[in-house]
Amino acid sequence: MNKKIAIIGGGNLGTAIAEGLLKSKFCKASDITITKRKIVTLENLKNMGVNVTSNNAEAVHKSELVILAVKPYQVSDVLNSFKKELTTKHILVSVVTGVLISEIGEIVKMKLPLFRAMPNTAIAIQESMTCFSFTNASTAHINVVKNLFSTLGEVVTIDEKLMEAATVLGACGTAFAMRYIRANIQGGIEIGFDAATASLIAAQTVKGAAELLLQKGSHPEQEIDKVTTPKGCTIAGLNEMEHQGFSSSLIKGIAVSYNKIAKS
Numbered sequence: 403m404n405k406k407i408a409i410i411g412g413g414n415l416g417t418a419i420a421e422g423l424l425k426s427k428f429c430k431a432s433d434i435t436i437t438k439r440k441i442v443t444l445e446n447l448k449n450m451g452v453n454v455t456s457n458n459a460e461a462v463h464k465s466e467l468v469i470l471a472v473k474p475y476q477v478s479d480v481l482n483s484f485k486k487e488l489t490t491k492h493i494l495v496s497v498v499t500g501v502l503i504s505e506i507g508e509i510v511k512m513k514l515p516l517f518r519a520m521p522n523t524a525i526a527i528q529e530s531m532t533c534f535s536f537t538n539a540s541t542a543h544i545n546v547v548k549n550l551f552s553t554l555g556e557v558v559t560i561d562e563k564l565m566e567a568a569t570v571l572g573a574c575g576t577a578f579a580m581r582y583i584r585a586n587i588q589g590g591i592e593i594g595f596d597a598a599t600a601s602l603i604a605a606q607t608v609k610g611a612a613e614l615l616l617q618k619g620s621h622p623e624q625e626i627d628k629v630t631t632p633k634g635c636t637i638a639g640l641n642e643m644e645h646q647g648f649s650s651s652l653i654k655g656i657a658v659s660y661n662k663i664a665k666s
């Protein structure tokens with residue numbers, strides 16, 4: 403991409419985005435500027451050729467695509483630190499949880515393409531699920547943002563009113579999946595594996611199961627049918643899990659997470 407990118411807030415997510423863009427060769431290191439107040443932690447990116455500064459206004463001035471990756475309570479101060487540099491050539495993408503596009507619009511007080519994106523922590527290995535919404539954006543603007551997040555995993559456009567649901571399913575979902583895998587490891591150890599072998603088997607099996615759905619576009623139940631022999635051990639284990647409330651507990655957990663986020 404030929405646009406210069408400013409990442410405002412070089413924390414966990416901001417640095418993961420910068421690293422992912424470099425690894426995927428989406429743009430040159432010299433086309434990225436990343437900011438934070440204490441820049442010592444950005445030494446690694448600086449050594450790779452990324453511009454590092456604590457001057458948000460300067461970073462935005464030199465760029466066309468601005469990614470805002472600070473904590474929600476910092477949004478107002480940080481936007482005010484650079485909004486005078488925003489022009490109609492800019493695209494502004496916020497990855498800040500819980501801050502509406504309209505709230506950002508009220509602070510910047512100008513009409514420019516505004517995007518809100520919800521990635522997850524797998525963005526660090528270019529395997530994020532990123533949901534995004536936008537306003538004032540042309541097809542060209544949308545394609546720029548879509549291309550950017552496509553280099554960091556899968557992307558889907560959603561209505562902003564689904565952003566809380568996207569946070570639960572896509573971002574909290576990483577933690578839910580980790581617990582499922584951890585439980586498999588615990589079970590694996592109980593039936594004879596050492597922890598390292600159980601971890602490998604559990605993680606790769608879940609990865610393979612997910613890839614089956616993603617690559618073949620099949621429904622989970624179709625893939626389950628292939629593994630469940632009549633009177634066999636898989637169906638016996640699965641049914642016992644369901645008797646203990648397996649699917650129900652996951653659905654209830656997702657609903658509780660959603661109610662919590664929607665009320666706050």
Ligand SMILES: NC(=O)c1ccc[n+]([C@@H]2O[C@H](COP(=O)([O-])OP(=O)(O)OC[C@H]3O[C@@H](n4cnc5c(N)ncnc54)[C@H](OP(=O)(O)O)[C@@H]3O)[C@@H](O)[C@H]2O)c1
Nearest residue numbers: 411412413414415438439440471472473474498499522523
């Ligand atoms: N982590 C995820 O996977 C994830 C997923 C989806 C959404 N999000 C959202 O993304 C945002 C960032 O999350 P995070 O986990 O990356 O948080 P984080 O690690 O705390 O990063 C925020 C960064 O902002 C910097 N910062 C604070 N004030 C600044 C200022 N005035 N100018 C420039 N930089 C400033 C901080 O560095 P200094 O203190 O040195 O300035 C810090 O490194 C949050 O709103 C979060 O909800 C995160």
